[in-house]
Amino acid sequence: MFILNSHQIAAADQATINSNNISSIDLMEHAAKQCFNWLHNQLQNQNIKIHVFCGIGNNGGDGLVIARYLYENGYNITCYIVNFSEKRTKEFLVNYNRLKEIGKWPTIINSENDFPEVAFEDIVIDTIFGNGLTRSPEGFTKELINYLNSIKAFTLAIDLPSGLFTDTSVIDKETVLKASHVLTFQTPKLAFLLPENSDFFETWEVLDIGLDSNFIKSLNPTLNYTIKSEILQLYKPRKKWSHKGTFGHALIIGGSFGKIGAVTLATKAALKIGSGLVSAYLPKCGYPVLQIAVPEAMVEVDNDTSLEYFNFKTNATVIGIGPGMGTVEKTANGFERFIKENKLPLVIDADAINLLSQNKSLLNFLPKNTVLTPHPKELERLIGTWKNDFERLEKTTDFSKKHDLIMVIKGAHTVIIDSTSKYFNSTGNPALATAGSGDVLTGIITGLIAQGYEPINAAIFGVYLHGKTADIAISETSYETFTASSILKYLPNALLDLFNKDDNLIENNKSDI
Numbered sequence: 403m404f405i406l407n408s409h410q411i412a413a414a415d416q417a418t419i420n421s422n423n424i425s426s427i428d429l430m431e432h433a434a435k436q437c438f439n440w441l442h443n444q445l446q447n448q449n450i451k452i453h454v455f456c457g458i459g460n461n462g463g464d465g466l467v468i469a470r471y472l473y474e475n476g477y478n479i480t481c482y483i484v485n486f487s488e489k490r491t492k493e494f495l496v497n498y499n500r501l502k503e504i505g506k507w508p509t510i511i512n513s514e515n516d517f518p519e520v521a522f523e524d525i526v527i528d529t530i531f532g533n534g535l536t537r538s539p540e541g542f543t544k545e546l547i548n549y550l551n552s553i554k555a556f557t558l559a560i561d562l563p564s565g566l567f568t569d570t571s572v573i574d575k576e577t578v579l580k581a582s583h584v585l586t587f588q589t590p591k592l593a594f595l596l597p598e599n600s601d602f603f604e605t606w607e608v609l610d611i612g613l614d615s616n617f618i619k620s621l622n623p624t625l626n627y628t629i630k631s632e633i634l635q636l637y638k639p640r641k642k643w644s645h646k647g648t649f650g651h652a653l654i655i656g657g658s659f660g661k662i663g664a665v666t667l668a669t670k671a672a673l674k675i676g677s678g679l680v681s682a683y684l685p686k687c688g689y690p691v692l693q694i695a696v697p698e699a700m701v702e703v704d705n706d707t708s709l710e711y712f713n714f715k716t717n718a719t720v721i722g723i724g725p726g727m728g729t730v731e732k733t734a735n736g737f738e739r740f741i742k743e744n745k746l747p748l749v750i751d752a753d754a755i756n757l758l759s760q761n762k763s764l765l766n767f768l769p770k771n772t773v774l775t776p777h778p779k780e781l782e783r784l785i786g787t788w789k790n791d792f793e794r795l796e797k798t799t800d801f802s803k804k805h806d807l808i809m810v811i812k813g814a815h816t817v818i819i820d821s822t823s824k825y826f827n828s829t830g831n832p833a834l835a836t837a838g839s840g841d842v843l844t845g846i847i848t849g850l851i852a853q854g855y856e857p858i859n860a861a862i863f864g865v866y867l868h869g870k871t872a873d874i875a876i877s878e879t880s881y882e883t884f885t886a887s888s889i890l891k892y893l894p895n896a897l898l899d900l901f902n903k904d905d906n907l908i909e910n911n912k913s914d915i
């Protein structure tokens with residue numbers, strides 16, 4: 403699913419109005435009605451006080467429509483106009499009059515003296531600013547945002563929490579309304595996927611308001627949020643006459659004394675995801691461990707306690723390298739020789755990324771479309787620091803372009819970056835914040851490439867499945883007792899779930915009031 407930037411969204415609104423013969427008033431009515439339906443469905447006519455705070459643009463217009471429906475359905479509402487400017491939009495004015503016509507006059511807020519009493523048990527609807535925000539809120543609008551934040555009532559933000567920019571960094575955290583839930587229109591917003599904004603909302607979901615999909619496609623958006631229906635298209639069904647050779651040979655290289663588990667987990671994962679053959683290359687001390695833990699794998703060994711020679715004979719399709727490998731000097735030297743001679747597709751993780759950071763000239767020897775899977779600390783060692791999460795994405799894109807690499811930045815919304823696009827993952831939860839889960843991911847991606855998946859697709863697909871295991875497991879395991887081995891246990895469920903025609907997953911983390 404595409405993620406649009408603020409200009410693209412405004413253009414898509416306009417294109418829909420032009421091509422679908424729908425007026426902007428009707429589009430607003432339709433969008434805001436969906437927000438009302440959502441809330442009505444949650445509240446089921448409960449008598450809770452609802453405060454609707456409207457700005458003077460079209461986000462405020464949405465608020466006026468929502469207020470009208472709430473009022474007509476007997477809810478206990480008060481509607482306020484946050485009067486920060488005289489420049490009302492046409493759609494705002496039409497809906498302002500419609501609300502007055504049914505006898506509900508909004509209260510105007512001109513200064514701090516006009517702030518209403520809001521209680522913790524009340525509901526706040528935030529339609530002060532949406533996609534039209536151009537600068538940080540100031541004056542009494544900023545004070546209002548702070549006042550509402552201090553109450554901590556359930557706050558439903560429409561489109562965006564007011565003060566949050568769609569695609570640039572927030573400068574002053576005191577200017578953003580903290581939403582309990584966001585109902586956003588048509589596409590996820592980049593701002594929702596970046597850790598620096600985590601204070602500004604708890605959960606969000608996308609409402610499809612029917613913007614022109616052909617127009618959206620014609621914009622060639624470079625940002626994506628990968629959902630199940632798209633992942634299913636990547637899946638390669640198996641043919642009847644296929645044999646183990648059809649599904650490639652994954653070689654996992656890594657391990658050092660005390661960290662044999664990392665290479666073991668990656669090896670298991672490469673096997674479990676369906677690689678035809680899997681081999682591991684690790685220090686001698688890990689031989690019995692690996693043979694016992696993964697009897698299906700073949701094993702070759704290097705020096706006693708850490709890798710040094712890298713002189714394996716395995717004729718692999720793809721190599722996943724790094725888990726538990728360590729960075730001692732002899733490993734670093736052997737790694738350098740290996741990288742300079744290697745011609746096979748690579749997935750590079752953990753200490754192998756750290757060794758590349760120590761010796762950046764090696765980047766020139768990596769095969770095109772090598773997949774790197776850094777967590778943010780490993781990324782920083784590789785590309786340097788960044789001012790904010792938006793800059794981090796841009797720096798990583800530049801790095802990916804420069805070296806022809808596929809970058810997988812791991813986190814709550816892992817993002818896969820190549821020279822043209824960014825794919826944000828939609829699955830996963832904090833159960834995955836556990837030792838060894840990254841090693842399993844390396845094995846999964848390597849095992850998918852072995853089977854013939856293009857590296858970019860292997861990264862997108864692998865990250866999705868990895869996260870999905872935790873989403874499926876969570877009701878049975880709890881967050882705390884889920885371990886890296888649980889990813890392997892639930893991998894079959896994650897794969898099978900692709901064929902469940904339940905939802906299209908355009909929503910994320912639905913919440914209850």
Ligand SMILES: NC(=O)C1=CN([C@@H]2O[C@H](COP(=O)(O)OP(=O)(O)OC[C@H]3O[C@@H](n4cnc5c(N)ncnc54)[C@H](O)[C@@H]3O)[C@@H](O)[C@H]2O)[C@@H](O)CC1
Pocket residue numbers: 415416426427429430431433434457458459460461462463464486487491530531532533534535536537538539540560561562587611
């Ligand atoms: N037909 C449409 O265009 C639709 C628009 N929709 C709503 O329209 C919203 C966008 O509306 P607008 O473009 O009117 O913008 P907003 O309502 O987000 O912002 C209102 C106005 O405030 C001004 N402004 C920006 N930052 C400010 C600041 N810090 N201090 C004071 N003023 C500031 C801007 O010039 C803008 O005109 C979306 O978020 C969505 O909620 C939806 O109703 C769907 C349909």
Ligand SMILES: Nc1ncnc2c1ncn2[C@@H]1O[C@H](COP(=O)(O)OP(=O)(O)O)[C@@H](O)[C@H]1O
Pocket residue numbers: 777812813814815816829830831832833834835836837838839840841842843868869
């Ligand atoms: N809060 C979270 N939500 C979703 N996924 C997470 C979260 N925390 C961690 N993960 C995932 O868990 C994995 C952790 O990898 P990594 O940091 O390399 O761990 P390790 O080194 O222990 O293997 C990544 O795939 C990451 O995206």
Ligand SMILES: [K+]
Pocket residue numbers: 461528529530531532559560561562563564
């Ligand atoms: K808003």
